[in-house]
Amino acid sequence: MDSAELDPFQKKVSAALVQVTRTVAQLSSEDLGFHRTSSSEFTESLDEQSERILALTSAVLKAATAGTDVDAPSLDTEESLEDNWRGVVDVIDSLLEKADACLDEFTGVIKKLSPSQEEQAPVARKAPKFPTTYDYGPSKIPKPQLLFDHKPDNSDLGPFHPLLETKPHASVPLEKSLTQRQIGGVTAYPHPYETEIRNAQYPKSVYQTASPINFLSFEGTTATFVDTLDGVKKMLEELKQAKEIAIDLEHHDVHSYHGLVSLMQISTRNKDWVVDTLKPWREELQMLNEVFADPKILKVLHGSTMDIIWLQRDLGLYVVGMFDTFHAASALGYPKRSLKFLLKKFVDFEADKRYQMADWRVRPLPSGMFDYARSDTHYLLYIYDCMRNALIEASTPEESLIDYVQDRSKNEALQRYERPVYDAEKGQGAGGWYDLLSRNPGGALSKEQFAVFKAIHQWRDEVARAADEGWQCVFPKHMLFKLAQVMPLDMGTLLRTLSPMTPLTKDRAGDLLNTIKKAAAAGATGPEWRDIAPPPKTLPVAVDMEDVDFPIAERYETSQFWGDVLQLQEPSAPASYSAVASLEALRLSLPLPPMPTTVSQAREKLAVTANAQSSPAPKAAPAPAPVPEEPKYFTVKDLGGPRKRKVAPVDTRDEEASTPDILAGPSDESEMTAKQRKKLRKEKKKAKKTAQSASQFEAEPFDYNTADSVLKAAPTAAPSAQQRKKPFNPYVKALDAPSGARKQQRNDAGKSMTFRE
Incomplete structure (x- = not known):
């Protein structure tokens, strides 16, 4: 299939996959469990489709693994899909690896083997795996640490003893550097190169502006994979002749408790090396301290925090005279400080991040992973040149940014590796x-x-x-x-x-x-x-509450809503403390007239009001003590009223007298026609309403002080049958149901019942 046929086919497949994905997402968001219980037909249909999809998936997996060493998982039920998900991921990874290999052959990165070589070639080794959550099963690559001369001992919880056997470029002898002492309240070994790192200074060339030295082309630069001791010694001789070198590491921490340094990349101005650090003689790489600890040779690293720790732990290497481009980017205020950002900014190079999480233990190293590893250091010296010039230009006589980078880089190089000790009781430590x-x-x-x-x-x-x-x-x-x-x-x-x-x-x-x-x-x-649990964070500085000027709320003497309508008056007699507090609270909330605070005061006020309304009378003699009366007997029938109240006749003579003669015609209604009588009645009603409204406006204002007490008011007459209106029931037509139990007959007036008073 050529490219002309591939593009339409790819678009068609992509569109179908997008539609399937949307449909599946829609179905998963529905409450399938509810629909299963509500319809047996739906349940059978759903189970049938589920079995069909599982069968198709199993067929696809078998077709994808045909002719390979990958076993297709068996998917019989929905639970088996979850249990065998790791196998599904392995099949997908193998397909991606095949596609990657085909693309490399198509682009010419890997030369396609001739037919004779393909027939004679053994089964191809699997391409590197990319660790994911489901790749945490047993290691598919034999553990290289089992072949080390000094196998890792994870049960050793004592202080870490540096691996150094010799100490090149030492100002303090090795024996004195490896003496235990108290560090941070714990007995530990000091940093073997602590004195040398603190006293080291950058070469003068670092403080001088110079044109950046152009890097060689990636394809034209010699790249060497070092996996023998002879190759290490040959590389060391060439490194001693350099003035600056770039260093980087690749680490693996999935199938090792402490982790493993898997590769070390070193670059000079004209050559790249990739060193295999998983060999049994890996601790022999200490010979590189002749360059790494030489303060005259500048070591350029990026983000060296973990690299310094890993070099000490696995290889016994220490760095003196380091320039960390991460801290240089911080000093220059770059928006990003990653190596990817610096490569794009200064070199316009996009690093292939497919292998960023690869298993770097795989051997032999695939070409894609090899190129990715050396790209981290191939351009780093050119980036250093550009950033050095920028630091010098941004420096001032009072502050040198080069010195800033040197101080921060020294702090990184002075880190010491300490074994993670597990504290089961307090949970402290790196992995607690x-x-x-x-x-x-x-x-x-x-x-x-x-x-x-x-x-x-x-x-x-x-x-x-x-x-x-x-x-x-x-x-x-x-x-x-x-x-x-x-x-x-x-x-x-x-x-x-x-x-x-x-x-x-x-x-x-x-x-x-x-x-x-x-x-x-x-x-x-x-x-x-x-x-x-840790206590919540508190303010760093204690605040004296007495020194804080809190705002004071001002109160209005009169209500902003009522105005001066209701003026306050002071109470005539002093009240108790609680009463005064209650009155004050009421006054602050809403201005109201003075009110009695107790029942006795209310009664006295009512008595004074009643006396003021009546004329003064002589003081009456005290009444004799009440004599208990004999019990009286009464009959409810005698006191009860009739079942239907009669409407009292309305006297309209005064109204007729007050009604003006507005009609010219016969005074007797018997002599009027029906039309005249109707018109007369309308005019009388209109005149009556006019008179009532006029009387309301002409009446004197109501005096509450002279009014009768509401507490002893006479009961109002019950409304007549005509005045009582049945409440509106909006559901009267909707209540179409059989009648309930019969209503209990009530005792109306007229029934005779005798009570004792």
Whole structure:
């Protein structure tokens, strides 16, 4: 298929995949469980389609693995897809690797083998794997650390002893440098090159502006893969002749507890080297200290924080006279400080980041990974030249940016490697549980869950140390929190919680289950996470509250809403403290007339008002003591009114007298026609309304002081039958239902019942 036919086919396939992806996302967002329970037909159809998709997927996987050494996983049920997901990922990775190899052949990066060579060639080795979450199973590459002359000992928790056997360019002898002393309250070995690093100064050429030396073309530069001791010695002789060298490392930390330096890249102005650091004689690379510790040779690195640690731990190498371009970018205020940004800015080179997370233990090294490794140092010396000139131009007589970079680079080079010691009780250390809980929401963990979290975290660390694997190969961090929250107490729940389960955990599932049970039982009386959690951050400076001028709220003497309508008056008699406080609170909220504070005051006020309305009368003699009366008997029938009240006749003579003679015609209605009588009645009603409205405006203002008490008001007459209106019921037509129980007959007036008073 040529390119003309490939493009339409690719667009058609992409469009179909996009549509399928959208449909699947739509279906997954629906409540399929609810629809399953609501329709048996839908359930059968869904199961049928699920089996069909699983069958198609299995067929595709078998077709993709035909003729290869990759086994296609068997997908019989939906659960098997989750259990065998790692196998599915392996198939996809193999397809991507084939596509990558075909593209390399198409572009000419790899020369296609002749037919005779293809027939005689053995089975091609698998291309490098890219670690993902599902690649944390058993290592598919034999562990190189098993062949080291000095195998890593993960159980050693003592101070790290430097690997140095000799100390080139020393101002302090090696024996004196390797004497233990107290450092930060802990007995440890000092940095062997501490004195040399502090006293080192950049060569004078670093402080002088010069035109950047152009780098050689990537294809035209000699690149050498060094995997023998003779090759290391030959490279060392050439490095001694250089004035500046660029250094970088590639590290692997998945299938090793402490990690492994897998490659070391070194470049000069005209040559690149890639050194294999996984050889059994890797500690013999200490001979490179003749260049690395030479202060006259400038070592250019980028982001050297971890590189310095790894060089000490694995190779026994130390760097004196380092220039870190990361700190140079910080001094110049660049928006980004990554090596990728510097390569794009100064060289216009895009690094191929496909191999950034590759497994650098693979041997022999593929050409793509080899080129990616050497690109990190091939252009670094040219970038150093450009940044050096920029630092000199941006410096001032008071502040030298070159010195700033030198100080920061010295601090990086003075780092010491210390073994991570696991503290199970307090959780401190590089891989402890304390830091993990502090950076993740662990406040919701109960006592039992917190105890389980600590126990399985320690269990995971012990398993990783014993197997020399990264802790993520036991189970990842999110599974750690999931186990602590679920606290499985049986094997079935444990397997479901950790699905998919890594081989390391599967082989030790019984031990893990016992650990969880013991921790959950012991955690019932243990502490909670909040008891030892870090305290919340406080203000750095204490504030004296007496020195703070708080705003004072001003109050209005009169209401902003009522105005001067209701003026306040002082109470005539002093009240108690509580009464005064209540009055003051009421006055501040809303101005109101003075009100009595007690019932007795209210009664006295009502008595004074009644006396003021009546004329003065002589004081009456005290009434004799009341004599108890005999009980009276009464009949309800006599006191009850009729069932229907009669409407009292309305006297309209006064109204008729007040109505003006506005009609000219017969005075007797019997002599009027029907039309005249109707018109007369309308005019009378109109005149009556006019008179009522006029009387309202002409009446005197109502005096509340002389009005009768509301407490002793006479009961108002009940409204007549005509005045009472049945409330509107909007649902009267909708109540189409059988009638309920019969209403209980009430006792109306007229029934005779006798009571004792």
